[in-house]
Amino acid sequence: MVQVHKAEEIIQAEVRDFGTESVPFEQALGRVLAEELKADRDMPPYNRVAMDGIAFRYEALEQGIKTFKIKATQAAGDRPVEIESAEECIEIMTGAALPASADTVVRYEDLEIQDGKATVLTDEVSKGQNIHAQGKDKKQDEAVALANQVVTPALIGVAAAVGASQLQVKMLPRVVVISTGDELVKIEETPLPYQIRRSNSYTIKAALETYGVQADLLHIPDDIATMKRQLNNCLQQYDVLILSGGISMGKFDYVPQVLEELEVIKLFHKVKQRPGKPFWFGKHAQGALAFALPGNPVSTFMCFHRYFLPWLEASLGAGPKRKAYAVLTKDLTFNPPLQYFLQVNLSQNEQGQMLATPQEGNGSGDFANLVEADAFLELPAEQTNFKQGEVYQVWPFKQLV
Amino acid sequence: MVQVHKAEEIIQAEVRDFGTESVPFEQALGRVLAEELKADRDMPPYNRVAMDGIAFRYEALEQGIKTFKIKATQAAGDRPVEIESAEECIEIMTGAALPASADTVVRYEDLEIQDGKATVLTDEVSKGQNIHAQGKDKKQDEAVALANQVVTPALIGVAAAVGASQLQVKMLPRVVVISTGDELVKIEETPLPYQIRRSNSYTIKAALETYGVQADLLHIPDDIATMKRQLNNCLQQYDVLILSGGISMGKFDYVPQVLEELEVIKLFHKVKQRPGKPFWFGKHAQGALAFALPGNPVSTFMCFHRYFLPWLEASLGAGPKRKAYAVLTKDLTFNPPLQYFLQVNLSQNEQGQMLATPQEGNGSGDFANLVEADAFLELPAEQTNFKQGEVYQVWPFKQLV
Numbered sequence: 001m002v003q004v005h006k007a008e009e010i011i012q013a014e015v016r017d018f019g020t021e022s023v024p025f026e027q028a029l030g031r032v033l034a035e036e037l038k039a040d041r042d043m044p045p046y047n048r049v050a051m052d053g054i055a056f057r058y059e060a061l062e063q064g065i066k067t068f069k070i071k072a073t074q075a076a077g078d079r080p081v082e083i084e085s086a087e088e089c090i091e092i093m094t095g096a097a098l099p100a101s102a103d104t105v106v107r108y109e110d111l112e113i114q115d116g117k118a119t120v121l122t123d124e125v126s127k128g129q130n131i132h133a134q135g136k137d138k139k140q141d142e143a144v145a146l147a148n149q150v151v152t153p154a155l156i157g158v159a160a161a162v163g164a165s166q167l168q169v170k171m172l173p174r175v176v177v178i179s180t181g182d183e184l185v186k187i188e189e190t191p192l193p194y195q196i197r198r199s200n201s202y203t204i205k206a207a208l209e210t211y212g213v214q215a216d217l218l219h220i221p222d223d224i225a226t227m228k229r230q231l232n233n234c235l236q237q238y239d240v241l242i243l244s245g246g247i248s249m250g251k252f253d254y255v256p257q258v259l260e261e262l263e264v265i266k267l268f269h270k271v272k273q274r275p276g277k278p279f280w281f282g283k284h285a286q287g288a289l290a291f292a293l294p295g296n297p298v299s300t301f302m303c304f305h306r307y308f309l310p311w312l313e314a315s316l317g318a319g320p321k322r323k324a325y326a327v328l329t330k331d332l333t334f335n336p337p338l339q340y341f342l343q344v345n346l347s348q349n350e351q352g353q354m355l356a357t358p359q360e361g362n363g364s365g366d367f368a369n370l371v372e373a374d375a376f377l378e379l380p381a382e383q384t385n386f387k388q389g390e391v392y393q394v395w396p397f398k399q400l401v
Numbered sequence: 402m403v404q405v406h407k408a409e410e411i412i413q414a415e416v417r418d419f420g421t422e423s424v425p426f427e428q429a430l431g432r433v434l435a436e437e438l439k440a441d442r443d444m445p446p447y448n449r450v451a452m453d454g455i456a457f458r459y460e461a462l463e464q465g466i467k468t469f470k471i472k473a474t475q476a477a478g479d480r481p482v483e484i485e486s487a488e489e490c491i492e493i494m495t496g497a498a499l500p501a502s503a504d505t506v507v508r509y510e511d512l513e514i515q516d517g518k519a520t521v522l523t524d525e526v527s528k529g530q531n532i533h534a535q536g537k538d539k540k541q542d543e544a545v546a547l548a549n550q551v552v553t554p555a556l557i558g559v560a561a562a563v564g565a566s567q568l569q570v571k572m573l574p575r576v577v578v579i580s581t582g583d584e585l586v587k588i589e590e591t592p593l594p595y596q597i598r599r600s601n602s603y604t605i606k607a608a609l610e611t612y613g614v615q616a617d618l619l620h621i622p623d624d625i626a627t628m629k630r631q632l633n634n635c636l637q638q639y640d641v642l643i644l645s646g647g648i649s650m651g652k653f654d655y656v657p658q659v660l661e662e663l664e665v666i667k668l669f670h671k672v673k674q675r676p677g678k679p680f681w682f683g684k685h686a687q688g689a690l691a692f693a694l695p696g697n698p699v700s701t702f703m704c705f706h707r708y709f710l711p712w713l714e715a716s717l718g719a720g721p722k723r724k725a726y727a728v729l730t731k732d733l734t735f736n737p738p739l740q741y742f743l744q745v746n747l748s749q750n751e752q753g754q755m756l757a758t759p760q761e762g763n764g765s766g767d768f769a770n771l772v773e774a775d776a777f778l779e780l781p782a783e784q785t786n787f788k789q790g791e792v793y794q795v796w797p798f799k800q801l802v
Contacts, residue, residue: 025588029607043769046595052651075623075653077584079595093651095584095696097595108650137767144769152799153611154771157604157698161597161768165588183478183496187426187566194447194498195478196562203558206430210554222476249509250453250494252476295496297558325753352726352755352792366538367562368444368545370555391753398553 001270001277003381004306004339010267011281011307014289015314018171018239025159028151030212031169032316037145037155040162042135046097049076051130053092053111054118055102058127060086067119074099089118098131105130148317170316173239175208175215177201178231180246180255181295182222199367200244200293200300207304207397211312215242222252232262235288242308245295247280255292256280264290272381273339275299279307297367302341302376305395326356326377326394332386339381343373346396356394374398402671402678404782405707405740411668412682412708415690416715419572419640426560429552431613432570433717438546438556441563443536447498450477452531454493454512455519456503459528461487468520475500490519499532506531549718571717574640576609576616578602579632581647581656582696583623600768601645601694601701608705608798612713616643623653633663636689643709646696648681656693657681665691673782674740676700680708698768703742703777706796727757727778727795733787740782744774747797757795775799 002010020034049055056068068089072081076095083090083101090099091113098105107130110122138144144158151169159167177200184198185191201217208215216238220230234241246255247269260266264282271279276299280292293303313319326346334340344356356377359369375396379386386392403411421435450456457469469490473482477496484491484502491500492514499506508531511523539545545559552570560568578601585599586592602618609616617639621631635642647656648670661667665683672680677700681693694704714720727747735741745757757778760770776797780787787793 026603026607029610039769041592045592045597052649052654073652075584076582076651077596077623079593091652093653094649095582095597095646137769145772149772152772153604153607154702154768154774154798156607157600157702158769158772160588160600160603161698163588163591163598181477181496183476187561187564190564191442191446192480194480196446196496197564199558199561202427202561203554206427206554206557209430222478245496248453248495250476251474251492252494253453297562301555301558322748325749325751327753347723348726348755350726350792351752352728354749354753354755367555368440368538368559371546371550371553371559373555391751397555 001272002268003272007268007271007279007281007307008310011311012314014267014283015311016173016239016287016289018173018315020168021171022166022168025156025165025167028159028167028169029153029156030210031151032318033145033147033149033151033155033167034170034317035168036143036147037159037162037164039138039140039142039144042140043138043144043161044132044134044136047134048132049092049094049096049098049105049130050132051105051107052094053105053107053130054089055092055098055105056083056089057086057102058104058125061120061125067117070113070116070118091118103128150318172211172213173312173315174237175213175240175242176218176234176238177204177215178218178220178234178241178243180220180222180227180243182252184219200295200297203297203301204242204244204304213312222246222254224254224258227254227258228261231258235262235264235284235286239288241288241290242304243290243292244300247292247294248278259290259292272337273341274336275341276303276306277338279303298343298370301367301370301397305376305397306341306378324354324394324396325391326354326375328377328386328390328392329355329357329388331388332358332379333384334379334386335384337381340379341376341395342379343369344375344377344394345372346374346394354394356392402673403669404673408669408672408680408682409708409711412712413715415668415684416712417574417640417688417690419574419716421569422572423567423569426557426566426568429560429568429570430554430557431611432552433719434546434548434550434552434556434568435571435718436569437544437548438560438563438565440539440541440543440545443541444539444545444562445533445535445537448535449533450493450495450497450499450506450531451533452506452508453495454506454508454531455490456493456499456506457484457490458487458503459505459526462521462526468518471514471517471519492519504529551719573612573614574713574716575638576614576641576643577619577635577639578605578616579619579621579635579642579644581621581623581628581644583653585620601696601698604698604702605643605645605705614713623647623655625655625659628655628659629662632659636663636665636685636687640689642689642691643705644691644693645701648679648693648695660691660693673738674742675737676742677704678739680704699744699771702768702771702798706777706798707742725755725795725797726792727755727776729778729787729791729793730756730758730789732789733759733780734785735780735787736785738782741780742777742796743780744770745776745778745795746773747775747795755795757793
């Protein structure tokens, strides 16, 4: 039996690198960027007009000129039209490239335009105004996005802007989610009075989807020979096996035994925590990892979020995420010398503090409660009394806002 | 020109209902549940054994019996085996249905088993222990998930457990994302010195994907006749048009004019905010809505998050989300009488407070900055000086943790 931080340390020591692959940028959302994206040109690539109006030379104002002959109209996307004297201006639109012969833009709101001439109505004009200077945001070849971050919608827009139609992203592990337990029947079946339907695998598969991981599902009966044959196949075909059930003291809890017979080295069995105590973790000689989680749905869910996802994020190079903290809103006593993962609802107070309010529930067995909860609050094993107002680490499993 | 809260109010008055549809539960992640899910049986459906060990009658202990004859072994999924006397027990596994003739379970750790007999080694046994009672979590027909919530991995697991292989979810609007501006070229093209690549549409399309919305993309040139024909088609075919660009004072900013000619009633034009001031919003006689956002990428992005997404969430019945707040970490002055949406990074301090640290940037034009920022902090128009330690509403566009 290991402590939570030790289990975490052992798992994080088994971080893997699954390599990189190239994907069309539009399909990269949620993946981890594996290259530095660079500006292919300055950003903006030209002195970009930032207001609709006229462009002219600032020296004209210094010479007392306030009315300009409109030489031409230049839309965004037009080749710049040069002026040839201080008396001329170009009527010019937002997004257009400033002509090299002009240096200042006055917006329509500060102009009067009549008979092909524009008169500046304001005295408050400064040289270079209303121009977003070439290269001000980024210089050519400067990084616009660093590697090892999750591809967001904003990053996809920036990739488009720099013409990165393909992105190098981290490859994802091949994952199989395995349920065990002869009491489990298929979703479409009507269970007998002493059976229940499978559910853990679907929860895990769905949670993996948000990372782009398309996991396979497998159910293995509580039969040593079958289990051995099937797990052996899985160890060859997958990078990660996420199992649920079959790891406790029961007579038919064959998972640890079979994994060890298949040369999966046990790295720990049992963690000082509730829920999730029976958690078994090991690695195969050829590299595959086995996260054998307890079959209780809340235990499975907690271990998946507390251990597997941080491992996945680290393996993809995008971890660890920033830790999150919340204030406990109610006094609480928990006596067993176990790290306690409390189901909580999150909210914020007027000071912008994150608050964690314990869910009323039936303990770790009640997984219907998870639908309403937002997070697990992690309460240290060394402590028994937890007071309102104390701050603890929190593991959200819903988007906070 | 309207204030931010007024713009929000006008948009929220145009919330739509797109109806419901049935989807396989495994494909429902991220959709909004449109039905109440009910327990098809009690949860647990039987008195569920919660520890591996033996099951017997508690009265046996009261009669001084500590050693029980093991009548049978019952695995999870087995039909319950009844005992016939107080001297008998069933060796029984976690997840099994407790036989009606037994009422108490003692775990292996507190037993000695020899020669077909099990002896209870502890004095601390209470009647009914280690049993997760039938119906304790939910009664048959009780709600396990309420309507109008986003389908999470946990909800998918619960749907599996109650056999809901199809889920009623809210239908999504048909959305087209339209870019305008003749300076914009395709991603795979090398822009001329006075051109740039399209990017806004890809950002918005990606952001919509996280809601399950598969938007179409369209680019319309700055030509009134073409624009009119294409927008007219869009108004017939889509529920929502999200446009970027073409709504300012420029000579070729035809979008508002063309929309109004096509009987899209203007509900507002211009909002007292930076970025995003030129935002135009209207509705077509036949129902379609036009969110005509400014073409500047940061403006587009801000308006999309501040106005479109809350409208979408409300239209799907899953809004409004809880507001989020953060503490400003630096003094700041902003003089214009506009609501200021500041790009910030979010973090937490030891009190669990959310902190908003302004991004160093080049103002609203620098959209490469959005890759590194986490949120917009909304600073009220009525105020000029914003002090470190003050709390303001925040609009995150990255997952916070």
